[in-house]
Amino acid sequence: MADQASEEDILLAKRIIGAAERHDVPALKVLLKEGSANVQDPTATVATSPLHAAVASCGKVEDGKEAGDDAIKTVELLLENGAIWNDLNKEDETPGCIALRFGQKLIYQIMVEAGIRAELLFSKMEALGLGDNDIEVEEEDEEASEEQPAVKKQKVSEKEAQAIQQAVEEKVLDDVSLDNKAYLRSQLRYKPGILLDESDNAVMMDWETQIMQRHAETICPKPGLKVMNVGHGMGIVDTAIQTHDPAEHHIIEAHPQVHQRLREQGWYNKPNVHIHEGRWQDVLPTLVEQGVVLDGIYYDTFAEDYKALKEFFSEYVIQLLAPDGKFGWYNGLGADRQICYDIYTKVAEIDLYEAGFDTTWEDIDVPSGLHGSKQWEGTRRPYWTIDIYRLPVNTFVT
Template sequence: MDSDTEEKLLAVSLLSAAARHDNVAVKNLLRNTSANVQDAETGYTPLHAAIASCGVDEDGTTALSREAAAEETVKILFDNGAIWNDLDKNDETPGCIAYRLGLKNVYRLVVDAGVRAELLLSKLDGIKALEVEDEEDEDENEEEDEENAVDGTDESGARKRQKLEPEAPAEAAGAEPKVGLANDPVSTEPPEDYIDHWDSNADYLRSSLRYTDTTLLDSSSNAVMMDWETDIMGRHAEGLLPTKGLRAMNIGHGMGIVDTKIQTHSPLEHHIVEAHPAVLAHMKKNGWDKKPGVTIHEGRWQDVLPKLIEQGVVLDAIYYDTFAEDYKDLKYLFEECVIGLLDPSGRFGFYNGLGADRRVCYDVYKDVVEIDLLEAGFQTEWEDLPVPQIEWEGVRRPYWNVDVYRLPLCKFVD
């Protein structure tokens, strides 16, 4: 038997054993094959097979009696490196199947495995970043040694971190603020320069935006913000500003929904940080620069906030909702900036769209961010809000696919 045939036979055997919850066979087969093999027809991994085989009885209910057996198989697979979020041919992860079948215990196992994996990846990314910084330091020190040798001085023992220059703002790149007219027709066909995901915040800031009565769209007609978020934004403002006369900041103006809600709480100070020239133009068009107590900070928050910290600005409430940024940006914000701006009794919140394309990812990242916030010194309260029916007309890429919004309210640990 050639090696390819043997590998295929082992894969089929493992998938079958996982589906039967034959844990002895699963353990034996994992000695010679990966826990992440996939069925060519269904795309199932052993995790998918173990969970899906719980099945549905004739009366339409899930056979929960088989869940306990599935739990043990799932644990074995995770112990042997099974990937929690692999997709099958139906675009479902193992967690998606467990949630759909109502297997609460198995679903929790998948979420916990996802949390462990994401935290580990974050740690590894941090280690890699430190290694890159160390290499840059070494290169810089070598250059300094050469310069010092010419000057006759020796400072080779001093370590100095390289200061990274911030990305140039859109204005400096020659981009003109472009604001589309409301209700411009939207083609259903993606343009040749269609962008499904912005790889760089700097690229997004150089792009054009388009406002309609209900939506803010990017240059590819993907939604940046929509008015279905209005009630959610209102609840954020209520949680962050429990009384009037507080000092507030919103990072990312967008359609101005949360800033409008903040205004209803009569803040003593209302700081708005916004970097996109099109949004800034729209803000000024709507008179935000003339509202009493409002201060607009033009630029990326990564550049603006350190200056405000140096100036001794103190805030009672900080809210974050940007576009084309990743979780690592949010993490940097609360680890490095919020702690320098927020009053000891203040409150911090953010738009929680982390993993909102599917329920299992949403639950995983909720736990991940809560753990990271706690490590940074914040305790988090969560409020579940129902998500209304969303109309995606005119929007090419929906960004929400979960029936609940988990609203975070963060305070310093007592």
């Protein structure tokens, strides 16, 4: 707010933003010794960060001529000094979104790489139980962690831990997709072409059919294989798998209403189909103990984050998948924004490689006009706004 900032602070913010907008690298280096790369001018009609200003001033690419060296050095300098890759302006755009809209491919790639570095570092810090006060990191990555704050170690008694867990499990959420257990307690609605949770989130939609059919082909390319799907939903991928005549078809599903639908549609009586009721976190350890080996595995759950997917492939797929088997997963990571999709797709590829998988990608066009179409009417928000689905096929590194 303007009345909360001194005149000196406002002046410094204006100077930093102005230098960024002019791509004045020497001046910016001096100014950043006094101020932050994330300042905003509280007196401006339209608030903008230095990074947004630097990218926007590049303008649209004309005749194939992209931003010059000064613009690139300005963006890199801001990122090195803590500019946030996924900061949003009033138009709900990140700096990378602006670069993409203007056709500034070099700037866009710099933003993607910055996002990948930040997300990988945050993931590593979280895995180590470290927060900002526990480790020294580059300012860029410290700021990036604000999007997803690291889990910090806390010492609590077993009784206190149980009380905290009970409070979490009993909480009432406006959006049940934010918590898997809340989602599993929620009421689902099957409507023509769509499955909704009680917060009006689209769990699955029939426009995904072509994608699901292709996933089924990749994990079950010939008859007689042993395959598993985690997350039945509308049954699109499981129906597709059945067309490939698997010898064993395991389905893991946790939601009681989906269990009822499975019964109504006769899935429990299908030959070679094995329904496992429960969360995969509870079912898979038993399958591992039983020595189950699968030729194909597919993962498409709801109300779980990327950390759950990473646990799934790094802890369980490596134990259940045959040496020549194939693992696929629904790649909807950040699919409501192109830069997020590009970043999280690459992060997943890196994490998969560290877990022992090679990943190949197949690009599939989503239905034209999907973004902004009437298909999203009645839903809380569109979960897909980009043009290409990048389908992953994962095999063990040889």
